[in-house]
Amino acid sequence: MPRVSYTAPTTIDDAVKALAASAGLAKVLSGGTDLLVQMKSGRTRPELIVDMKKLPGLVGIREEGDQIVIGGATPGVMISADEMLTRAYPGIVEGVDLIGSTQIQGRASIAGNLCNGSPAADSVPPVIAARATAVVAGPNGRREVPVESIVTGPGQTSLQKGEFVVEFRVPKPKPRQSDAYLRFIPRTEMDIAVVGCAVNVTLDASGTCTDARVVLGAVAPTQVIVGEAAQALIGHKLDEDTLKRLDAAARAACRPITDKRGTIEYRIKVAGVLARRAAAIAFERAAARA
């Protein structure tokens, strides 16, 4: 790997300063499971690496009022082990859990997964479907933004120089609200998602959907919030007709590419399939959360 400087600040201010003041490219280091791969392949050549892991609040999960707060650099194993989060957002946890191998889980974080800017990131669709916000620290102080505003294109984020994601905030789920995330990969593990789909639904006592968000990954330059798919669900139970309209809405929202992982036609078709399957799981989970 090319030579680089490294610093591990212990306060958020110091981290902001280090990132903002760097003459050359400065990169945030969270779990490192994307950054180191990209440094080795030459895709990125930072002059400075700023390690987030010693910053207070960046690693850990806590409840705060009617929100759940997840530190940006929290590794996957900690997220999967958190019973409270798993009960509240099984879809977020399963999305995080699908990132890479057990070894990757020991390090990978949601902030890293998000800010890497891959349309195929597994943790991002369910986090967006949960209507999460990201708290960003930077030279101008802190700002809180919807997670979907962070990624602007493949490998691109809306973060300015000196900014980084401190934590994610999700609203505690309502009664009969739950989520699910599914992805398609050619093997059973270890692949980047060819298609990913997160479904977050709220049901009433009769099982009719009163609120929904459907988010697709890997089928467009950024994650896609499929408004028509949500409309297909709201006001309905998950019957054959609803599933058909959901499938069609998911497919219609795709703007995929053909690459070494899948073709355009394939991604479109499978987006519909996963939307149906993820919705079925989300509905079942939501109904159980009376």
Add this chain to the structure above:
Amino acid sequence: MSKQHVSTVINGEPMEFLCEAQQTLLDCLRDELHLTGSKEGCGSGDCGACSVILDGKLVCSCLMLGVEAEGHTITTVEGIAEGDKLHPVQQKFLEHAALQCGFCTPGFIVAAKALLDENKNPTEEETRYWLAGNLCRCTGYDKIVRAVLDAAAVMRGENPPSPAT
């Protein structure tokens, strides 16, 4: 560019080394500390041959910088046995012939130990998914999975018959 000094505990021993910031933990283990048991199979976190346990968590040492190890506790394959007493995972790998070329074996031993530290009674499926980050090209995984399940049984105090005669 001057080197950074890192203090860490490896296999129960305090160890220090000097490294450049861009050297991975794997580079440091192998080239600075001469612990060559951890292997580089891919350098990109896809094969698991470099697996170590960091503060109780299974990780790929090729995806960590050596400087990130400062203040942490690491177990490598060299620290799995206790002196000349093999860990049940190691013993069962030998009995089941769960290795052919042996290159992926250190990574599997570390990963399997991490599994059994966390889950005393894994199913075959749980074992396979836990180990999905460790590639083996020689064995087809069959004997590896059997060895791990048998080691789990031994660690639970059961006495599975050994295939080695």
Add this chain to the structure above:
Amino acid sequence: MSYLDKSALRLVGTRPIRPDGVDKVTGRANFGADMTMPGMLWGKIKRSPHAHARIVSINFDKALALPGVKAVVSRADFTDVPPEKAHIGAAPHNLRDLSLNCMAKGKVLYEGHAVAAVAATSPSIAEQALDLIEVAYEVLPHVMDVEAAMAPDAPLLHDTVFTAGVEPKPTKPSNVTKMVRFAKGDVEAGFKAADIVIERRYTTKPVHQAYIEPHACLVSVAADGQCTIFSSSQGQFMVRAYTSRICGADIASIRAIPAEIGGGFGGKTIIYLEPVAYMLSKKSGRPVKIVMSREEVFRATGPTSGAVVEVKLGAKKDGHITAARTVLKYQAGAFPGSPVQQGCICSLAVYDLPNAETIGYDVLCNRAKVAAYRAPGAPIGSFAVESCVDELARELRIDPLKLREINGANEGTKAVHGPTWVNIGYQKTIDAAKASEHLKTPLGPNQGRGIASGYWHNAGGESSAACHVNEDGTVTVTEGHPDIGGSRASMALMVAEVLGVPFESVRPVVGDTTAIGFSASTGGSRVTFAGGMAVTQAAEKAVAELKKRAAVIWDISPEAVEWKDGKAYPAGPNAGSFEPLSLAEIAGKAARTGGPISAEVQINAQGQGPGFTTHICDVEVDRETGSVKILRYTAIQDVGRAIHPSYVEGQMQGGVAQGIGWALNEEYVYDKDGRLENPGFLDYRVPVASDMPMIDTIMIEVPNPRHPFGARGVGEVPIVPPMAAVANAIADATGIRMRDLPMSPPRLLAALDAEQPRLAAE
């Protein structure tokens, strides 16, 4: 002596722990990248970014100015290997080509082709230096696809290659380096006599052996030219010979030490790094270590061929095949030498065919030179033939296993390529398949079952072995074959069996090129056969010597001494009433009875037995995504005699897993500029643990009487059937016939959606 009677065996056939095992599970074993030497430099190689280009210039000025850089190397440092020296001993490779593969001359022929190298005091300085080496190229048109490369107007890789095997001899150079043909009977008459004729076309993509250990070596050349090489390879004698020829050094000046090897599967039967490291070491005066990155392994080392195979089968309604014609077109990569000939031969060898013709073409194209991959050539040809036989079975409405039984090779069958089979177990694998519990298990919805068979000839060849009886009666056995799969344990078993001593008292050692006589490489499934023959003979010679020494001790004739259960006995009461003597007792007196007790043997093993196998595969298909799950797999193989059954099972299971990867997800993906898009384990998708079920193995033993213990090669034939077994299972589950590999989800789903031709049975 013969040890063919299994019931008389004490050790062979048991499953002791391998002698090198503890080192391997504790991380102590030294693989190619694990050694260091004082003063060592790190070498790195600059590689072409173009698939085909002329090298206009190479400028080292900036690189040499970087502090820490100690030497640079390019083609200018190598002398071409003259055509008359292109081969060495009985080794199969063309060293003139291999030299040009190790360091390009004039032209680069594939992305990743080495053009220069540097040695520096740290890996990061070597990397920086690579960036500072300036290479100017003139990009040329390239060609990748095998049929495109055969076209008369295709970009030519070498203008010195004229198609061999074609009459009249061509006057224009071609990318087709040779045509081979084997025939039996009258194929046209055979097709005319058929009730049904089917013709199909199958394609495969290049796949890599994907050993987990990248190539690595440490080479030290002293000022007087004496050289030590530490590297992992499938043959330290090959390393020595090839490095000597490419670098212009005497063989005796090189000591090649075999590291433990982290997988080879044929891919390490040649060298890429040692000659480059040799030159860097020579120029710098220091040892040089070069380790390939995973990306380099995929880009610049030989995958196997991608291919097109056309199969035409004619048969009677009762299932007898009357004629078979196959045409195989294999990519060779940048230099001649695809395994197309093996593909032609092996795919038909399973059958008793009255009339057959098989034609093969070896075709150059702008990708890395093909390297051997486990039963080279056979899996591709068999994917096509075994799929076509399945299609034939369905057309005829005959059970696929029954069709193979009707047409399968038997004792006395003459194969298309000439030999007549004796002592083969093919029909026994069919019988075992029929009787298997697997076959009786019912299938559920979207599930299917496929059968396929395979053949591999296995190899014999040169091996040396030495058996030393140490002063305390323990035994050291030195042989020359890198142990890629546990063969050391089998060597010790055979020697301990012959000597009649405990397994633990025999220590097997893989010697370097100065420690043991010449031994051909580990490959061709030959080590247990040929190496085993050599160690057995060495042990027998040692027994003869031990009996002689006992005779001296007892002052009787050597003919009057017997050897039994590890001891010398007087042969009958007339010989005298002496207490039996153990190895320890005889060895303790060795100096007084004639000197050290050692036996060395050098052989060119003949009589290797072929391997036959039949596989059964169950799959479940997700019709909405094209995803295929392998539910169950049984491999039934004639193994001759399983010296160490666990390692024989291991070979079968490993070959199956590679074949499944080849069938479902593995492929090289090139962009329009001939650059590899997936040079890593993320997108080159080998099976992971959760992809595979347990792999059941049934070992059938039809001993090969030409080997003292009846052994046959077992390592390669298991990779031959899986692609067809999976394709046949998918066809059974869905009615879809996939003829192009890999059968990845996007392709299968597209076929399902387009409703490809249904099976006749539907």
